[in-house]
Amino acid sequence: MTEPVLSLEHATRRYGGFTAVDDLSFAVRPGEIYGFLGQNGAGKTTTLRMIMDIVPPTSGTVRVLGSTSPRNVRRRVGYLPEERGLYRKMKAADSIAYFARLKGVPRAEARSRADALLERFGLGEFRKTKIEALSKGMAQKVQLLSVIAHEPELLILDEPFSGLDPVNQQLLEDMIGELRAGGRTIVFSTHVMEHAERLCDRFLMIAHGKKVFEGTLAEARALDGERLVLVTPDDPAPLRGVPGIASIAPLGGERFALLLNEGADSQAILAACLQHGVTVNGFGADATSLHELFFRFAGASPAPDVQREAA
Amino acid sequence: MALWQLIAQEYRKYVLTRGFLLFLLIIPVSALFGVAAGYLNAVSQPVRAFTVIDQTGRYGAEIDQVIENRRVRREIETWDAYVTGLEAVRDREFDLPEAFRPTEDDLTLDRRAAFAEAGGIEAANAAIAEQLPPGTPPAEAPRHTLRRIEPPADVPLSGDLAAAAAALRPYLNGERQLPANEAEDASQLFAALLIPADFDADGEDAQFWTTNLADVDLREALREALTSALKRSAYAEQGLPADAVAEIEMIDAPLATYKSDSEGDEEAGFAEFAALYIPLALAYLLLVMIMSVGGMLLTSTVEEKSNKIVEVLLSSVSAGELMAGKLIGLALVGVTAPVLFLLAGFAGLTLFGGADEAVVAIRDVLFGSPLVPLFFFYFVVGYVMFASLYLAVGAMSSSIQDAQSFVGPMTIVLILPLPFLQQVVQDPNGLVARILTWIPIYTPYAVMMRINQGLPLWELLGATLLLVAFTGVILFFMGRIYRNGVLSSGGAPKLKDAVRLASTSA
Secondary structure, three states, rough: OOOEEEEEEEEEEEEOOOOEEEEEEEOOOOOOEEEEEEEOHHHHHHHHHHHOOOOOOOOEEEEEEEOOOOOHHHHHEEOOOOOOOOOOOOHHHHHHHHHHHHHOOOHHHHHHHHHHHHHOOOOOHHHHEEEHHHHHHHHHHHHHHHHOOOOEEEEEEEEEOOOHHHHHHHHHHHHHHHHHHHHOOOEEEOOOHHHHHHHOOOEEEEEEEEEEEEEEEHHHHHHHHHEEEOOOOOOOOHHOOOEEEEEEEEEEOEEEEEEEEEEEEOOHHHHHHHHHOOOOOOEEEEEOOOOHHHHHHHHHOOOHHHHHHHO | OOHHHHHHHHHHHHHHHHHHHHHHHHHHHHHHHHHHHHHHHHHHHEEEEEEEOOOOOHHHHHHHHHHHHHHHHHHHHHHHHHHHHHHHHOOOOOOOOOOOOOOOOOOOOHHHHHHOOOOOHHHHHHHHHHOOOOOOOOOOOOOOHHHHHHHOOOOOOOOOOOHHHHHHHHHHHOOOOOOOHHHHHOEEEEEEEEOOOOOOOOOOOEEEEEEOOOHHHHHHHHHHHHHHHHHHHHHOOOOOOHHHHHHHHHHOOOOOOOOOOOOOOOOOOOHHOOOHHHHHHHHHHHHHHHHHHHHHHHHHHHHHHOOOOOHHHHHHOOOHHHHHHHHHHHHHHHHHHHHHHHHHHHHHHHHHHHHHHHHHHHHHHHHHHHHHHHHHHHHHHHHHOOOOOOOHHHHHHHOOHHHHHHHHHHHHHOOOHHHHHHHHHHOOOOHHHHHHHOOOOHHHHHHHHHHOOOOOHHHHHHHHHHHHHHHHHHHHHHHHHHHHHHHHHOOOOOHHHHHHHHOOOO
16 A cells, blocks of 8 residues: 555644544545545534644644645645635736745746646636636636646645536536546545545545544445335335334435345335335335435534535 | 745735825825925916005105015025025035025024125126036026005095095906006006004004905015004104114024034034934834834735635745735835835935935934944834734734724824823933833834933843843734634634633644
8 A cells, every 4th residue: 555645643633622623533545536524613624724734733643745744745735725715906827826936836937837727727818817807716716726836746625616606616526537637636625425426536524523434435335234215105104124124214205215234135125015005106226325424424413504505 | 935925925915006106106296286386376476566555654665665675585585595405406515705695594684684785686696607507597586576556546645544445445346457557567456555644553553455365465564564663663762773773683692502422512413413313203204104004914914814815825834924924025015115215316316416415414324323223123123013913913803894993002002102202302311201211112212212312221221122022022922813813713803812812822
């Protein structure tokens, strides 16, 4: 196994009496897209700030690109914070060049990279436009470009999709894919499970500052157990107690999830449905979505904003 | 490296703005306006024709004398300014007769008489002409704007003054023109002075008639003439001859100023006054700079904080670098305007050939005293102390409105000693001066003003150590507040939060 690009060992961060991140350990491998999932306030941003050495951990170790002092490798890391901003009076190309220069890129190089990036992402004509005159989507793109202009090996994106319309969300997904293809390692946090499901190789889920799961989607599903989806206008209550069915959960509408015990026979369960007079409009195996897994693992009650953004 | 970027960014952000460029323009433009207004005023001032109906027959000569004195006075003032300006520009002293030599003191009667006797401004121009390169424009005599004319023929000169006034009204109100030959270039009567036959200090009033009450020049001249005439007759009644009175009135006590602790027994000169006024100027510059740069520090910090730019910045540079970048970058913004104006002034002097003298004077002042570098030391320390306070307030605020609640009291504390500065200047080792010296936030001001005035060494060292220590402590805790504050969100800063942030190490 290659050396991880980024690892946390028993990292804890307290603000006064409040523990934002509690004994968190995980590792990100080179070249992967690593999803960082958690509710608002779960400790995502604090963890990412510890990685960037903006706040130091109260205890534990943070190792980035082989260094325990992330400050030393700052120039090889790009960081897009959750709440974004640029100098409103600065021009697009100047903004990108400025942040690249702060990361040690020489002046002429920074300027030419800024122009090239804007050109490549369809903003060439806005090079000399002030940020305040750009649309929100364009400004977000400029911000992302300013984070990658110094060609970082590791890219940390905090909620990169929030506030983007679907078209720009797709553009960003493409960009992230392209960066991975270029050999970068990408860590991004989100509470929108669809993006994570599509993009990420592996996930970390945290709740209340603690790790609740780390691994691939398949591993998460395996942990969760097999399930069937039954579509019926009737009440499936009579199916309780049928051998092989561990529990029944409504999925909304006429859909119900039947969680199965290990080794349960789905044919026998279908037979049981007919036997108990439950109308079967649909029946079949179903891969649990990350969305549901998240609720399961994080033990979270669907907070209104999570529900809305996930919908 | 990154620090340099931060400084350049702060500097560019404020200097390359329309507002700053306009600000740079305002001062030369307003100076030009001032000059233009003065010039227009001098050129366009109308000739004021006035007439006097004097039933006593005693005051006409006195009035003419006062008007003439005023004219000579203006002529001398014009001439002196002309010569002083030429001497500064050519860097030489002209060889002139005593009557034409400019004086720094107020105009004496002697000088006035001598100047007029020597032939006035025309003779003066002739005296200097050979010493000037050909083509130099001569001094121009100011226009003579007050002119006394004879009353129009149809105005009754004796009898009831009311009749005379009634006859004069159409002329004063512009309903009738003056006869062309009488008035020369003035066609309308500006004012009339009517002196009744029994006019006296405690007799009947003289009457001044005009439509223009705003222009008091003429009225004051006439009042002066009548007053001095009345005084002279009063002196004569007491038995004092007119000559003796005039001589007594010319007495002016000679008083030379020496500085007891400066070398030599020469009269106090430029260096002594420079030593007094440079610290005063620096103290005010410090105050002005803190007030203006403080606002920029606030907006810059609050903008980065509310835009969340600060988080991106902090992923690239440390909070300490960020703070230093702001302090230095904005200090440079603060001195840009004064430096530009100085350079412009210097360029102007070079153009007119007076630069050498100015350089010598500036060098003498800057390097003549070992104390001058100290002024700059206090200037820098004072700036760092106050600027870090503003930074900390900015770091704790999410918006400018939030910041205002802290800035108000800070500004008051900052300008509190202003009323006392005069006292410090006049009594540099008095109680007020000593108290201000030992309050660190006022130490830079107080020491700058006392250092040339026999400030005891132990006080200087003690207060300076205290100031440096205090500034160090302020910088340390404000740095903490800045580091901890810029990432937190919340409303207006509270003292409680400040204490909490300052006591958190990271």
